[in-house]
Amino acid sequence: MSDTDRAALLAALPYARRFARALTGSQAAGDAMVADALRHGAAAVPGQDGARLGLFAAVARVAVAKPEEPAAPLSRTERMLLLLTSLEELDAPTAAMVLGLDEDLAEAMLGAARDRLRAATAARVLIIEDEAIIAMDLQQLVESAGHEVVGIAATEDAAVAIAERERPTLVLADVNLGHGGDGATAVERILTRVSTPVIFVTAYPERLLTGSRVEPAFVITKPFEPTTLAVATYQAVTRGLPLGAG
Template sequence: MSLSTRVAPHLPYLRRFARALTGTQASGDTYVAAVLESLIADPSILSPVSNPRIALYRTLCTFWATVPLNGQAEDAQPGWESTVQGRLSHIPGPARQAFLLSALEGFDRRDVAEILSCSDAEVETLFDDANRQITDMIASDILIIEDEPLIALDIEDTITSLGHRSVGIARTHREAVRLARDKPPQLVLSDIQLADGSSGIDAVNEILRSFDVPVIFITAFPERLLTGERPEPAFLITKPFSPDMVRALIAQALFFDLRSKKAA
């Protein structure tokens, strides 16, 4: 099996992880590119007996921990992304890696330990550190754009259980814009396809003309958004999702938004 055949199925998700870890598409893609260059130079990284997915994430995490590429700027980046570098220094990197590997990418604890080259006990400590950081996040007002009632209520229950507030649930483009205008949110959770046949992306773009807030997209088909073309969402939840996945992405998105936390 060729190198490209083994790697290609994992790239959209590796890029999602890299962007959530760094906070911008530019920085995340720079790390992924470094991983691919490393694989081309040394294909033995994906040895016949290794799990290629674990090998890819392990290589990326190694680069992220040792190579300072995070500071690369992105043209016309939103205000919330411009605060990334200052805020990254306040949350332990390994803890953020461990939490995202589990909650966002679905790795079990043993896989996380292998990817981060640490013991099971060290992984549990990292998760404890991540949970403390997430608990420290202040409560925020969140707009939910989702046309499936059960999923919308599930998301609302999840965010309120984390101490956040729902400003409302919108099922259509028009409802989303109206709710955002009436109750300006600090974060938007949006599905891609809405009840009126419109695009959640279009609704979000209209909202962002008035409010500069972080956005988390929800979709059953992430490969349609993770194409390598710009712009792409830095935060993406894949259906079906777990409460931990929602928790991880909300914490990351709010972390990168200056207004979500009082200045120290």
């Protein structure tokens, strides 16, 4: 492997980790899936973003080797399509290429999957965000997706207090709370008291996806579309079922 290819692969790794963690619902299981993909070979595909797309394809090949759960609201392929087009921001033809699907079939599967997202799960959500306008926007997005917002916290202490009182089934957390502290620290404190999935919202996802420490399974990038939040919420609340190994 040339130095250029190696550099491209290293740059693509955080995004492969994000995809795999969201798919499995677990940092450990997702990172193990990426490791398996690398061991089996992750050749770049033609194009400007070839290394990242090649890694996605390799992760998908590892995923399809795992047992499918027939009773799940969304199939594994539907979830991979949704994650690739929303979380990873690929267009439908590119996602279809990554998964080895016909483009028309992929479009049809995406449409059907999006229609079932709202009915699949409903969460009680704690929003941790220090910017009032952004917090209001997040609340509107969360509620429009059929979930209940049980509280909005601008500081670490407020987030912990609300979590203890309301016992949310999902936490949506900004990383940087300005003078109110750190969102990641708030989440660490919450998780010692309440067992709940967490979605981090950040403009710099690669900083949370290094693989060097305990990290989130679910990370979405600012700014994001409503479908991105809906998909991430579904994966977080169901913990990636049927592939959920965490």
